[in-house]
Amino acid sequence: MxxxxxxxxxxxxxxxxxxxxxxxxxxxxxxxxxxxxxxxxxxxxxxxxxxxxxxxxxxxxxxxxxxxxxxxxxxxxxxxxxxxxxxxxxxxxxxxxxxxxxxxxxxxxxxxxxxxxxxxxxxxxxxxxxxxxxxxxxxxxxxxxxxxxxxxxxxxxxxxxxxxxxxxxxxxxxxxxxxxxxxxCGYDVQLNPSDELNARADGRRLFISTALAGFAASDDELAVILGHELAHHVLRHRHWSEAGGAARQTNDEAWVTQGGGGGAEQQADRVGLYLSARAGYDPAAAAPFWRRFGESNWRVRFPQIGHASAGSRARALEGVQREIEAKRAAGEELLP
Ligand SMILES: [Zn+2]
Structure with missing residues (x-):
């Protein structure tokens, strides 16, 4: 089938x-x-x-x-x-x-x-x-x-x-x-009851925990999270496989081939903000959201292996936000 x-x-x-x-x-x-x-x-x-x-x-x-x-x-x-x-x-x-x-x-x-x-x-x-x-x-x-x-x-x-x-x-x-x-876009979106602040994508679906959806204070912030996960699909970081764990493995490969240091995640942040802006959400919501997230969650306050800190993520997203605003001002299509 x-x-x-x-x-x-x-x-x-x-x-x-x-x-x-x-x-x-x-x-x-x-x-x-x-x-x-x-x-x-x-x-x-x-x-x-x-x-x-x-x-x-x-x-x-x-x-x-x-x-x-x-x-x-x-x-x-x-x-x-x-x-x-x-x-x-x-x-x-x-x-x-x-x-x-x-x-x-x-x-x-x-x-x-x-x-x-x-x-x-x-x-x-x-x-x-x-x-x-x-x-x-x-x-x-x-x-x-x-x-x-x-x-x-x-x-x-x-x-x-x-x-x-x-x-x-x-x-x-x-x-x-x-x-x-x-x-x-042909992906299921699922809200999973969980007290973990997380979201992920597996090639066919986007998941967001109730804790993270509840943490997003506005639709603009929710669009930052869902836009990031949708970006993993747009960037083809995730390939669905019936075998468990395959999507994660693909992501790890993407990490390595794109030079480590959060390459795949930074790309998903960047493209995700474009997806969010294309849907009419405010790209200025992203950086404050990540800063607030970092303050509330010790796990992302400091950089971990392969992951940028919430602060550096926020700074990178401010750059993407300026890029989007410049394209808007020039009347250009919002393509990442
Ligand atoms: Zn991601």
Whole structure:
């Protein structure tokens, strides 16, 4: 089977992973996610972060389709299902979002996305795609995204030729909505519940931890992080392999061939800032973000083997920011 790039809902992995780690693992540096023990609050914090990551990821993916090695037709939405949530969160997810079993529900329909243009709203439940019914599955039991994954394949097949019609439940109403998909970078974006401040890319996906997404104080800062990870794809630093660890090995090779001293990471910082600026985010957010990150995290305050310190990263990014501003002033296209 060809590994066609396919966007999973940002919410899918996040919520299931949350279910897997349970409430015993409280993210220490993501207070928004650990707010209280109340399941409704935890659900709210998680889905708010998911929605934010989905919104920024969509803008980056759409604005940079021309630079991405893998593209696909996308509606730009984030979809989730009741079944993906842990049994304590599921009743709240069902009530709040009108979810049912494995049926994909709209978590986010970002402004400017094809889904928003088609009139999709958070809380809409997808019942059929191009006349093919989606399977509700069963409602009880352990959390799983298998049924949602099968439904998302039907959704993606419907979108693959550009246009698709969906039967949608909105409250008591049933609607027909037609969406015109757009080319976007073809990578999944996943929010992983974790108290580690990290993000990574593996050739097919971009991952960001809840702690790091929560640390980003604005969409501009979130775009700095996701832009950097997307840049690893644009620069072909990451090659997907079914064999575990292959992506990391590729990165280590890139490190060596580009002269060490953080070559691949510096390139990803530079290209990532361009990707972020091309999507309309403020490149001036990068340097202060890295300085604040360095102050909060002793591991990046001083240079480590192969890694620049947060301070030198920030200085390098100020140089890239000036480069971008000069190109803008000259009316040139923002190409890295
Ligand atoms: Zn990197």
């Amino acid at each position: 060809a590994p066609a790039p396919r966007l999973l809902s940002v919410a899918v992995t996040a919520a299931l992973a949350a279910a897997l780690v349970g409430c015993s693992q409280t993210p220490a540096s993501a207070p928004s996610v650990s707010a209280g023990n109340d399941a409704a609050l935890r659900l709210s914090a998680l889905t708010d972060l998911d929605e934010r990551v989905a919104r920024v990821a969509w803008r980056l993916s759409e604005a940079n389709a021309a630079l991405c090695p893998a593209v696909r037709q996308s509606a730009g939405w984030a979809l989730h299902s009741a079944k993906q949530y842990s049994e304590d969160l599921r009743p709240h997810a069902t009530e709040r979002f009108g979810l049912r079993g494995d049926l994909p529900g709209v978590l986010s329909s970002p402004t400017g996305s094809p889904a928003a243009a088609a009139g999709f709203q958070p809380g809409d439940l997808l019942l059929a795609a191009d006349g093919r019914p989606l399977a509700p599955g069963d409602h009880a039991g352990a959390p799983s995204w298998d049924g949602l994954g099968r439904n998302l394949r039907v959704v993606d097949e419907a979108l693959a030729d550009g246009g698709a019609r969906f039967r949608v439940q909105r409250g008591a109403q049933t609607l027909e909505l037609a969406v015109q998909a757009e080319h976007a």
